[in-house]
Amino acid sequence: VRTRIRRARVDDLPALLDLLDELQERATPGVPWKRGDAVWTATVWEEVLSDPRRVYLVAEEDDRLVGTADLVLLPNLTHGARPIAFVDNVVVTTDRRGAGVGRALMDDIMRRAETEGCYKVQLLSANGRSRAHAFYEGLGFEASSRGYRRYLIRDAGR
Numbered sequence: 557v558r559t560r561i562r563r564a565r566v567d568d569l570p571a572l573l574d575l576l577d578e579l580q581e582r583a584t585p586g587v588p589w590k591r592g593d594a595v596w597t598a599t600v601w602e603e604v605l606s607d608p609r610r611v612y613l614v615a616e617e618d619d620r621l622v623g624t625a626d627l628v629l630l631p632n633l634t635h636g637a638r639p640i641a642f643v644d645n646v647v648v649t650t651d652r653r654g655a656g657v658g659r660a661l662m663d664d665i666m667r668r669a670e671t672e673g674c675y676k677v678q679l680l681s682a683n684g685r686s687r688a689h690a691f692y693e694g695l696g697f698e699a700s701s702r703g704y705r706r707y708l709i710r711d712a713g714r
């Protein structure tokens with residue numbers, strides 16, 4: 557089966573939301589996971605797609621979306637004013653994990669980041685995701701930094 561990596565299109569949204577829901581299995585306890593309002597989500601999706609510094613990738617196999625990764629290019633003043641590539645929301649659908657789909661997505665991201673002159677590619681992966689950590693380390697990423705986050709939404713505040 558051939559895996560095709562391409563930029564997401566506006567009509568990918570329903571399948572993409574199903575795929576992203578698979579990240580929920582290991583969502584941070586206490587942080588609410590629910591889809592946004594459908595109209596608002598569609599508005600946000602158009603904004604994402606029209607942002608020249610945003611590359612939303614999908615992996616497609618026989619018209620089925622089996623993986624995704626979100627790349628943000630951040631203009632930057634240090635390191636020769638080269639941009640930073642941020643990666644988030646990487647997921648491969650359960651029955652296609654371990655088949656090279658994640659690697660194909662990340663290879664595409666690395667190529668794009670190099671083409672854009674980025675000086676580094678950076679991402680966070682939650683402490684419990686040990687499989688993902690092995691995946692990133694296999695691709696040459698190092699856990700060389702301590703990541704901090706402070707959530708602004710909590711179940712209690714819903």
Ligand SMILES: CC(C)(COP(=O)(O)OP(=O)(O)OC[C@H]1O[C@@H](n2cnc3c(N)ncnc32)[C@H](O)[C@@H]1OP(=O)(O)O)[C@@H](O)C(=O)NCCC(=O)NCCS
Pocket residue numbers: 578579645646647648649652653654655656657658659660680681682685687688690691692694695
């Ligand atoms: C993490 C994830 C994206 C990896 O995608 P994948 O398609 O399963 O990974 P690949 O098959 O492309 O693996 C590529 C390389 O990663 C490494 N790797 C992947 N899974 C691994 C594991 N369980 N243990 C050790 N190394 C692993 C291997 O080095 C592999 O190299 P190989 O091709 O030589 O075997 C996928 O498992 C996933 O969606 N997990 C759930 C969601 C998630 O945790 N996302 C990341 C959030 S930060």
